[in-house]
Amino acid sequence: MDDPRWLTPEQLHSWIRLVSVVELLPSILDAQLQRDAELTHFEYFTLARLSEAPKRTLRMTALSAATNASLARLSHVIARLERRGFVERTPCLEDRRATNSSLTELGWRKVVETAPGHVATVRDSVIDVLDQSDVADLDRIMGRILSRLDPTNRLRSWGAE
Amino acid sequence: MDDPRWLTPEQLHSWIRLVSVVELLPSILDAQLQRDAELTHFEYFTLARLSEAPKRTLRMTALSAATNASLARLSHVIARLERRGFVERTPCLEDRRATNSSLTELGWRKVVETAPGHVATVRDSVIDVLDQSDVADLDRIMGRILSRLDPTNRLRSWGAE
DNA sequence: GCCTTTTGGTTGTAGCGTCAAGTAACCAAC
DNA sequence: GTTGGTTACTTGACGCTACAACCAAAAGGC
CATH class of the missing domain: 4.10.910 (30s ribosomal protein s13; domain 2)
Structure with a gap:
């Protein structure tokens, strides 16, 4: 720790730019989704992962891996989405510790109608440059x-x- | 909006990886700084920007620009850092609406002692790969x-x- | 079979960020 | 010189996330 192997100017410059993107990007995504769909980006991302799964259903653990979230965080988020009718939780028969969460018809329609605006934002802010x-x-x-x-x-x- | 110009598979793949980094990186940085210095990454970043400024002092607005933060967020953060003695706020003489925040001696020492561990984390998680x-x-x-x-x-x- | 450990998930709480609202100072125009 | 508008910042309330503690079921150990 005495010699921290400081960053070169080029490395530092790249690093600061990366940190800036990491700070700014979430608020861009959240703002558009909040405005147009009353969803956080993480909520949308969660619904999107579910929508791609077989039978639009995943175990909590699998979904937390697919979304890079802790189980605790996911549990809170799924609870909110369940209250709004987008997701349903059912106990898993093979493993009675486990919970399956699946997209409802309403949740599916929400994803379908929200996706185009989100993709447009992703294009605008990142991909198209x-x-x-x-x-x-x-x-x-x-x-x-x-x-x-x-x-x-x-x-x-x-x-x- | 009818044709959302969907992403190509390559674009989607890159995008998901970028989103994953954006989600995961902050928690890595926060965890190390919290453990070793009881600072969030944003607090550290704020102190670091101040430490580089002339006289280790910046106006709130300038600091918020340098850290990509809203003035409201910065105001809360500076209040916390002030309570801990790392920063001092003084009214600005030229423009009496403005506030200067400057690093105290204690804050300077905090940055100096915290930097090596932080740089090591940045290297480990990003730069060295x-x-x-x-x-x-x-x-x-x-x-x-x-x-x-x-x-x-x-x-x-x-x-x- | 029991006992311990691990896994899967939920819940409460505390802390940080956002948003909306408020205050005070500056500035320009009439 | 005072009115209208903008800029600089603060504050309070609310929502989301992390952390820790918890419970229940499964999996091993012997």
Whole structure:
């Protein structure tokens, strides 16, 4: 710790820009979704993962892995979404500790009607400023970073290396 | 909105990885700083920006720009840091609406002693998995994204394009 | 079979951020 | 010189997340 191996100017510059994106991006996504659908980005992301699952159903643990969330956080969020009628919880028969959460018809319609606006925001704020090779670079770099951030590799579904 | 111009598979893959980093990185940084210095990453970042300023002093508005924060958020944070003796607020003489916040000697020492551990975490979780050209790519890509996220270009100090 | 450990999930609480509202000072125009 | 509008900041309330404690069921150990 005596020699912290300080960052080079280039590394520091990149780092600060990354931190800025990490700080600013969530509020952009939250603002649009809140305005147009009264959802946080995390709520939308959760509904979206469910909508892609077989039978639009996942166990809490699987869903928490797919969304990078702790079980505690997910439990609170699912409770809110359940109150609003977007999600349903049912006990799992094979493992009676487990809970399945599944998208209701209302939840499915919510995702379908919310997706276009969200995608437009993602394009506007990120994707459309990048050309094809930028996208490839971004993918490679985020993959490398994720391999450190997510050592248990819960994200293997979309390949954190 | 009828044709949402859906993302290509490559774009979607990159996007999900970026979102994952955006979700996971803050908790890594917060965890280390909380454990070793009882600071949130945003508190540390704020102290660090102050420590680099001339006379270790900045106006609230300038500091909020440098940290990508709303004035309201910054006001709360500075209040906390002031209670702990790391920062001091003094009215600004030229413009009596404005407030200067400056690092105390205690705050300066806090930054100095906290920095090495933080840099080590930044290296571990991000920088050390990237080679020189990755760092350049990251810088370029984040710069492009920032030019959209931060249209008023408050970050021009470190050049969001 | 029992006992311990691990896994799966929920809940309460405390803390941070956002939003809306409020105050005070500056500025420009009439 | 006072009115209208903007800028700079603070404050309070509310909502979301993290953390810790909890319970129940499954899986091992022997």
